Amino acid sequence: MGPDEFSFLARLLRRRCGLSLTPDKKALTTRRLAPVMHRFDFKNMASLIGELRLGREALADAVTEAMTVNESSFFRDAAMFRTLRETVLPRLAAARRGDKRLRIWSAACAAGQEAYSIAILLSEMGLAREGWNIDLIATDLSGEAIARAEAGRYASCEIERGLDPHAMRYFRRERSEWLVDASLRRMVTFKRFNLLDSFGWLDEMDLVFCRNVLMYFDTATRLDVLDRIADTMVPDGLLLLGENETPGRAGFAPSAEGPGFYAKSRATILRLG
Ligand SMILES: C[S@@+](CC[C@H](N)C(=O)[O-])C[C@H]1O[C@@H](n2cnc3c(N)ncnc32)[C@H](O)[C@@H]1O
Known part of the structure; x- marks a missing residue:
């Protein structure tokens, strides 16, 4: 993922869910989005981001979902x-x-x-x-x-x-x-x-x-x-x-x-x- 693609993704996620994505999270982001890439049948991250730029709502939803951390436990703390x-x-x-x-x-x-x-x-x-x-x-x-x-x-x-x-x-x-x-x-x-x-x-x-x-x-x-x-x-x-x-x-x-x-x-x- 190039710097332009990463900053597009960071802006999209900030707008959609408030997530603050800094450049040091690039590898983590790529890992998290790998299942979305396969599910939507993209060959690489560049084509996934290209499709996001066209405003594909279902894809943007899946990307947002994949980036949320749902870690929790009963009686946490x-x-x-x-x-x-x-x-x-x-x-x-x-x-x-x-x-x-x-x-x-x-x-x-x-x-x-x-x-x-x-x-x-x-x-x-x-x-x-x-x-x-x-x-x-x-x-x-x-x-x-x-x-x-x-x-x-x-x-x-x-x-x-x-x-x-x-x-x-x-x-x-x-x-x-x-x-x-x-x-x-x-x-x-x-x-x-x-x-x-x-x-x-x-x-x-x-x-x-x-x-x-x-x-x-x-x-x-x-x-x-x-x-x-x-x-x-x-x-x-x-x-x-x-x-x-x-x-x-x-x-x-x-x-x-x-x-x-x-x-x-x-x-x-x-x-x-
Ligand atoms: C780490 S979990 C925390 C769960 C629980 N509150 C706890 O402390 O164990 C963070 C949760 O925040 C949700 N989340 C992230 N951004 C959100 C947003 N903009 N609006 C609502 N929930 C959000 C995620 O989907 C995730 O389930």
Whole structure:
């Protein structure tokens, strides 16, 4: 892939999904796109890019899909999930006892491990049995990841990463795979959604998980996404980021709950009224 072709691809991916692709990622990009090249029957990368330049939507979709990193696991970052279980969720439930309503968004949910981990915690709290109205929305750019999440089927190696024996009662073995219990699947609404698109349909979020995705964006895109996430949240809502992520200059401040938890800053709350 020549420099012109690479920079065309980088611009296309930035526009379509916010991915920030630097020239040192050329070899990685070529490796990731090899299956797309074969699937669409191109002889080399130059002809694939030539076709992209003609605006072939299905090809651009496949290229975008191939470049997403869907790596995830159940209860990824155990300390954060412990804090959620032991302090954040009980406190939130106490604060919302009046209207018995909770809204949670897993904003880049990959194949659903994060959303099902949250669903397990909520299920253990027994809120649904007490008549709570819980919206657990899980979105991702990748159609393949969302299809896997909806199916709720995982390989043994995925189950072994992060799930303790106690949580295995939410999974049933089917041949070589594990199927998520229907009670958990009913709790989550999965939807294909690009974080670059309007968040108009998302509001009054108590918790927003936006973990291990912002690191693929450039600074301007990261700030824009975070500021718009703040708009979707209630004043005392919390944002959860990945272990090595921070909100930078966006309108959030570290929360006393612990590492990875962020509250809307005072200035943001005043700005949003
Ligand atoms: C590394 S996974 C993180 C999954 C999960 N949040 C976690 O922390 O384990 C990153 C996910 O972000 C998704 N993604 C990348 N760009 C996106 C965008 N513009 N809009 C929505 N999701 C995006 C990818 O498809 C991928 O599933």
